[in-house]
Amino acid sequence: MTDDDGLDVTVRHVQPYQAIKAYRCPGCDHEIPPGVGHKVVVPLHAPDLRRHWHTPCWESELRRHGRSGSPTATKRAPKGPKGPKHRRRPKPD
Ligand SMILES: [Zn+2]
Numbered sequence: 001m002t003d004d005d006g007l008d009v010t011v012r013h014v015q016p017y018q019a020i021k022a023y024r025c026p027g028c029d030h031e032i033p034p035g036v037g038h039k040v041v042v043p044l045h046a047p048d049l050r051r052h053w054h055t056p057c058w059e060s061e062l063r064r065h066g067r068s069g070s071p072t073a074t075k076r077a078p079k080g081p082k083g084p085k086h087r088r089r090p091k092p093d
Pocket of ligand 1: 027
């Protein structure tokens with residue numbers, strides 16, 4: 001199994017006045033009662049499988065997937081002996 005890098009979803013915010021039904025949040029398996037603002041998450045490839053999430057549950061889900069900001073590999077300057085020191089050659093006289 002491969003981990004999905006990105007979540008191909010559309011997220012809509014539902015205002016409290018728009019929430020007229022109770023839903024079950026897949027994040028915590030608790031109910032989202034009517035009148036509570038929350039998120040509707042619609043998979044791009046399966047719009048029928050949309051889910052209603054508590055806003056904080058969805059946000060922690062996003063964090064779990066590490067959506068924003070994969071740590072960029074810091075380029076390390078190669079450490080090593082610096083170039084040969086410039087030596088003064090004694091001038092032959
Ligand atoms: Zn929840």
